[in-house]
Amino acid sequence: MPGAPSSAVAKFIDLLPSWLPSLRTRFVLLVAGLFLALSVVMIMVASYLDLRDEEQRAVSDARAIGATVSRLAVPHLTNHHYLILEQELESIAASGVVELAQVLDPARAVTIDSDPATSYFDDLEIHPLVKQALDTGIEQTRQSRDRVEIALPVRDMDQNSVLGAALVSVKRSSADGILMTIWGRNIVITLVLLVFCIPVTFHFAANFVRPIKALTLTAHTVSAGNFDAPFPVERTDEIGVLARAYRDMVSTIRHNMVRIHELAYVDPITRLPNRESFRQHFTASMFDEHGEANRTAVLFIDLDRFKRVNDSYGHDNGDALLKDVATRLRRLLNLRLREGGKGEGDGPLHGPLAAPGAAPSAMVARLGGDEFAIAMPADKTLAGIHALAEQLVQCIEQPLEINSLTMAVGASIGVSVFPDDGNDYTAILKNADIAMYAAKRTGGNRACFFSEVEGDSWSPDRIRLEADLKKALLRDEITIAFQPKVDCTSMGVVGAEVLARWQHPERGLLSPGSFIEVAEESDLITKLGSRVLELACEQGRFWLNHGLCLPLAVNVSIRQIEKPGFTTRVLDVLEQTGFPAELLQLEVTETVAMADPERILEATKPLLEAGITFAIDDFGTGYSSLAHLQRLPFNSFKIDRSFISGLAIDRHSRSIVQTIIAMAKSLNYEVVAEGVETEDQFRFLRAHGCTTAQGFLFARPMPADQFEDWSKAFEKRPSLASGDARDQTQASPSAAA
Incomplete structure (x- = not known):
């Protein structure tokens, strides 16, 4: 498992921070570890150098002794004084430094050495180094762990001739002993220095860590919510740089928190x-x-x-x-x-x-x-x-x-x-x-x-009705019905008012009273009104293609008028369907018209220029101003049904209706009476100059196909003025609808 040791070391290093939480302790241990590591390296280097020095010293000693033996041997070899030479070699070996001293006389094949147990008379084997020295005429050296051997030629300097060879073997000190001596000495020195350095290191570490502790304390204070805590920014070292950077960061955070709080809790426009x-x-x-x-x-x-x-x-x-x-x-x-x-x-x-x-x-x-x-x-x-x-x-x-x-x-x-x-x-x-x-x-x-x-x-029913109405607009459940307008003089059909109907999948056909208020409140009236306008213009174009030219009146609400693009939408519908603008009339209630006449004038101007006419619906129920009426671009008044219903019993209603008709004539407006249900009402209106009437007396609102049949039948009937209105109504196909 070669990776096991390195894995164990890595785990040990990972565990150290949990064992040593103090930065000062880590710093001291780091310094001590570095010191010890350097000491070990230093001891290893010193050991190597000392061993080299000892080796060189042993060689130098052997070479010096060899040179001495070589000089001593010259006269003895010349005079063949072997015994005296042997005694001198024994005395050199007795010093304890030289293990063996030996001289070879090749002329007589005599070997003289320092070993007392042997004699120059003995036949001794020639040492290989001696032989090499004789052959080469130069010094030969060989080293081993325990000795240094040197062989030198013995030269007669006067005659410049080689007389023989000298061999010296010098003992070397044990390497282990040398190392133990070196290590022991250096370990003692290292321990002394370490004992001195650790307190000094602790002191410097405390001074080094003190500003970091202060910065850490400030950071804890800031994290607790106090952004005004002081920072040691007066320092010029790296700690000061860090403190200033931290201060700037906290200032930015403080500013951002204020901004975030404003965005979360303060309205940017009103500061409420x-x-x-x-x-x-x-x-x-x-x-x-x-x-x-x-x-x-x-x-x-x-x-x-x-x-x-x-x-x-x-x-x-x-x-x-x-x-x-x-x-x-x-x-x-x-x-x-x-x-x-x-x-x-x-x-x-x-x-x-x-x-x-x-x-x-x-x-x-x-x-x-x-x-x-x-x-x-x-x-x-x-x-x-x-x-x-x-x-x-x-x-x-x-x-x-x-x-x-x-x-x-x-x-x-x-x-x-x-x-x-x-x-x-x-x-x-x-x-x-x-x-x-x-x-x-x-x-x-x-x-x-x-x-x-x-x-x-x-109630929940209203909420469900609103949801159903949204679906109805998507599913095309909205249809339209037409209530005819009759000319009070000629008794001809001169137009029709378009009314919305909702073919509810569960409740059947619903009239506007069941859902218009919900549409107004939920702002669905815009989509509803747009759809009714599309259906009306499509049907009007269809009738026009088949020879029936019939002006159509469509109601619009204030929400439709206020919606951006209302004018453009109306003109787009006319262009898409091909229905002539002059046959379209838009009805706006009096309350809406008088509440915002400037907006009405702005929205209707381009439509008037296109040929569309406008009518004030439910006239008499609001608070019209003659000055506004003259400025507003209306073409007709529609008298509210509440006044028409009271004609027979209320003289105030009769006076109001007469006044409205007279005012309309003076302003050159057409007058349409809504909700005409009896012959007496119709005769009163016609007698006082009302131009157009609509109501159940003539017909109820009906689908397009029924309207075509009804209008053809109505044109062939006698005038209401000369016949029994009740009989006419009962005979009408639409009266039974």
Whole structure:
């Protein structure tokens, strides 16, 4: 397993940080380890060098002794004094340094050595080094672990001749012994130095780690939420650089957290709390510290006609209007708080969120778009909330001066009360929204309490009906019916009003009264109106292709007119279907026309130029201004059926109808009477100059195929003026429908 040791070392290194958590301890151990490692390396190098020195010393000693023996041997070999030479060699060997000293006289084949056990008379084997020295005439050396052997030629310097050869064998010291001596000495030195260095290292490590500890402590303080903790930025070393970088990072984090908090809880345009901030504030203050419900009112505010400001003056001016409205709301609420005994800053109108269990306090927030909300402590009688709601309506309806432009909006306010109208935030806000829509349906610019709204108007059946209507528009379940318009003089069919019908898969054929209100509230009226217009123009083109030229009137709602692209959509439908623009009439209710005459004028101008005519529907129910009527591009009045039904019994209705007809004549308008059901009503209208009538007296709304048959039969019948209207109606195919 060759990889096992390295794997074990790697695991050991990985475990070290868990065993040694202190940075100072790690630093000291690191220094000590490095010192020991360097000491081992140093000892190894010293051992190697000492061994080399000892080897060179042994060779030098052997060479010196060999040279001495060679010089001593010259006279003795010349004179053949072998005995004296033998004695001198024995004395040299007796010193203990030389293991063997030997001289060879090749002339007589005599070997003289320092060994007392042998004699020059003995026949001794010639040493290989001696033979090599004689053959080569130069020094020969051989080393082993325990000795150094050197053979030198013995030269007669006077005669420059080789007399023989000398051999010297010198003992070497044991390498193990030398190493033990070296290691022992160096280990003692290393331990002494280590004992001295460790305390010094601890001291320097403590000084080195101290600023890091300070920086670590600061980091813990910052992580606990205190972003104002001091950093050791005065240092000029790397710690100072790190501290400054850390300080800059914390400053950036602090700035980003403030920005994130603003994005999460503050509306960027009005600087009011946003929807989430309002939800958290309301939820936190729902109950007191004893678990009892805090009675709190939520006022849901939706600006009336704000879309007109955006469309007419641009979103920049629209945002400026929202800021001014927010300022008005804050100012009014602060005034209410001061009057109620609270200081201006006591209620968190746009401050921090309320803590759980805190006493209920006021807050104004922008929920989005042109919607605002106010949470306000409420008494049992709700008198203060009623007064506040009325003040809010009056406050917002005052004209605003923005960028030298005068703008005016209203406010529809819905109010729900916790815990009376719901047991949680979602229910309270939903019910306040419902009450706001109820206020808007009655004309807007007023407040409505949820307790005043009819309970069945927002029942689950209505919700299901809205969902079914969405599906109906996708599945093409919407159809149309036609109610004829009859000329009061000629008794000819001069047009028809197009009415929507819904072929519901479960409830059968539904009239507009069953679903128009739901469509208006859910904004499905735009798609519904567009579909009805398409069907009407397609049928009108079909009749035109078959010889029936019939003007058609189609109702349009304020939501359709306010929708961007309304004009383009109408013209596109005419172009796609090929229905002539001069045969199309669009009906707008009087209330819608008078509520926003400028918007009506803007939307209708290109349509009028294309040839489309316009009618004021339900005339007499609104508050028309003659000045506006002269400016608006209408071609006819449709007298509301409520006045027609009262002609027989109410003289005021007769006076109103006469006045409308007279005014229409003076303005050169056509007059259409809706809901004509009796012959007396018809005769009165014709006698006073009404030009056109429609109602059950002639026919009920009918599908296109029935309308064709009815119109052919109606043209052949006697005039209502000369016959019995009741008989005529009973004979009509459509009367039985």
